Amino acid sequence: MSEAPSSDLLREHRLHPWSWLFVLLQQLRQFLLPLVALLVFGGGSGREGFWTGIGPLIAVGVLVVISVLQYFTYRYRIGRDGLSIREGWLHRSLREIPYSRVHNVVLHQTALHRLFGVAEVRLESAGGQKPEAQMRVLRLDQALALESLVKHRGQVLAVDTPVVPVDSLLSLPTAEVIRLGLVSNRGMIVMAAAFGAAWQLFPDQVMANYVETLGRRLFGYASHLQYGWFTTAAAVMALVLLALLALRLLSVVLALMQYHGFRLSEEARRLMVERGLLSRLRTSVARRRIQAWTLHEGMLHRLLKRRSLHIDTAVAEQQGKGDGRALKELAPIATPEACDALVRHLLPQVHWPRTDWIALPASAWWRLFLPGALLCVAGAAVLSAWQQHAWGLLPLLWLPWSAYASRQQARRAAYAVDERLVAIRGGWWSRYWRFAEIDKLQALRLVRSPIDRRMGTASLWLDTAGASGLAPSLQLRFLPEADARALYRQLSSALARRRLRW
Template structure:
């Protein structure tokens, strides 16, 4: 995908989408109805006994989808003005939408393999309000999509600051320039390493099995599993390998399956992150990546609400971390669809992640020089489920198999030990610029937000908190949908009240500046 800035389009008459737009809308609809159509073709036909309308059912559905796609193309108009975009759509129900450039938080330019063959791209304009994109244009010429992205970048309002210092005494944001700075680039070797260190293959296999269970009738699935099991056991009995041979065969099958899943994870990582580049221009971050399907997404730096660093055990052993953000446009209307720019560094060294944070947030000290710890006396609360479930499980097993069931109680000291390690990892930091917290033992994470981005505060106490004299302070930001909540947990009651007062004062100063 070319990144050269095309000339900005001027305001003129209404425009149509690309002439092949109806085809891409049709393909999208066919993909959504693919499984029902396949099920209708495979399991819904009973031969010549079916009436004619039933035999032609799939063709009728496809014809209706083609007609709907053509009508959608003919009824879709857009006009690019000086301050926003005007969109008209609909055949029976006419809709007109005015989208100011200032409301657009994120611009996504998407190109799959078919888009690249036709020289077109799909454009999505996203904002903080609502659960859907403000506009989805399927499809535009690539140069028109890039020109519209450039227009949004130029027309979005820049934050107004004084020449010296801001109201709270901090240095003003860096001046905007037209120069593009490359902040991070992932080489193919790093993308392969990302696939090896992730579990994307497991997720894909689980999703495929779930879809298969929903489409294939249960009788056919049970018959297939039963027949396959009989053949496998019959083949194994004929070989007569013995116990050691069976263990070797089982280990070989597990190893082959593990290698296949890792290879699938690497393939998925290459398809998504190949050519990953993070760049900065006019205080706006842009990420482009993809092997067959190219995606280019951008978000203004001031729209970022919260930051998250994380590392799994495998990533920690490999000396790598992941940097994500929550932006005001990162809300989702579908659990399987992710909006907004989320990943600034899918995989990078800790030094590179810290340097990236310090560059993008020069007013924030990162990493913090000192972390506030939480009391360890209540660490047992992190394994409270194990504390009551393990004795019940041990009692049931002992009643069924005798004293051997008491071996389950050996899990209790392990659970208490891991809970104490996890509690020891919890920490928080608060200064005049940002609030940060950390946690996790097996999977470590760090999460923080600037004080100016806080929207609401909440102090909560559970029955366990009242028993132990602790409280939790919850912090809300716009579009905060991270893996972990922005919450200071297990603070002593007096300390939690003090933190709440400090953050409340910072929130009040922000409202006064507005």
């Protein structure tokens, strides 16, 4: 049995007394690069130098005042049907957040959070450009109690209420997390971000001079060795392999930091993921909020006999600017059998894996080949006109490989549709399977380009809520026009009869 929230919960609450410190640290992260650049390169003499040196101190002082004001002006009340949040000093606001509108609950703990015994709580709804509520920070027990209230729609469990069992659906041991690091490109992304940050932090001329000096030293050292071309090529290959190995090792370290202790569990038809080594992340979402599914398998995945399973939920990630805390990965890495078992458990009414795939027409390969071929020819023409030499035709060597890859992609491309599910598969070097329940489809589009009208084909685009920009589009491309229109009528009729579930 359950009971309504007690009178203690109905009163207004403040954030943790140390919340201003965490707000300050968060703001300092955003202004760290400008402040450091001002301290390092903004020096001078006289009055201008004095104000340049004291400017960062004034900025930090202003941020401290803002953080303290936020602590004193932020209040929240836990009600029977939702949360009430009051904030602001000069510009005041009162926000009501019904429990039924909260789609995702995120608890985040950095190493500093864990040291103070606190957590950041983030409540997200569908389609929002920012979280409905972001509480920095609460005591850990308060954060867990708030998470439980949202899960149970504001009901406080009584003492004699039977505990709902938590089913563990997937856990990743350390060996699996290492495999995840080996197949990912996190190391390369971090190195590129670090290089970009360094280029912004230091003046352009400083970075340019450093790169030029380093290049001269390397080439000067290599020229004094007087190696033959074969030895030089081998040395270059060894350096490239060493760099790739270093990036993979960095990817493994990052994977261990982010996914150590990964555990996917289910409680009362709500999925929850916990992960992280130093910084722990705990996020949950209702099963019914899942809009679409994506299975991915790269070349390294196939070598290790692994796949990954991602989902799209109705929670928007600020137009691609999210911080990666939303629940998107049900299985960052797992065996194909484990991924299929997860899909069958969470979608018991559908048949998976599919055996009724309908392949695209064999002539679809040249439609995939055409855009890259035109770009390649245009690039070769521009290089030839610029260089006035046959070397400008080198981009044309890419055409045979592009044609081969297009044939392989067209051979694998297929779709499957029944009364409950629409699914597509595609890719060749990097393969994917993407599918969604028909009840989750929001719109259909029948698209015909001038080439489609000439060739008698059409493409069908299917839209769901919360689609990620990184996920493949849910589209059926280059179908015969008659098949595309028949499928369009079939799905339109199904969408008109059924209620949208999200």
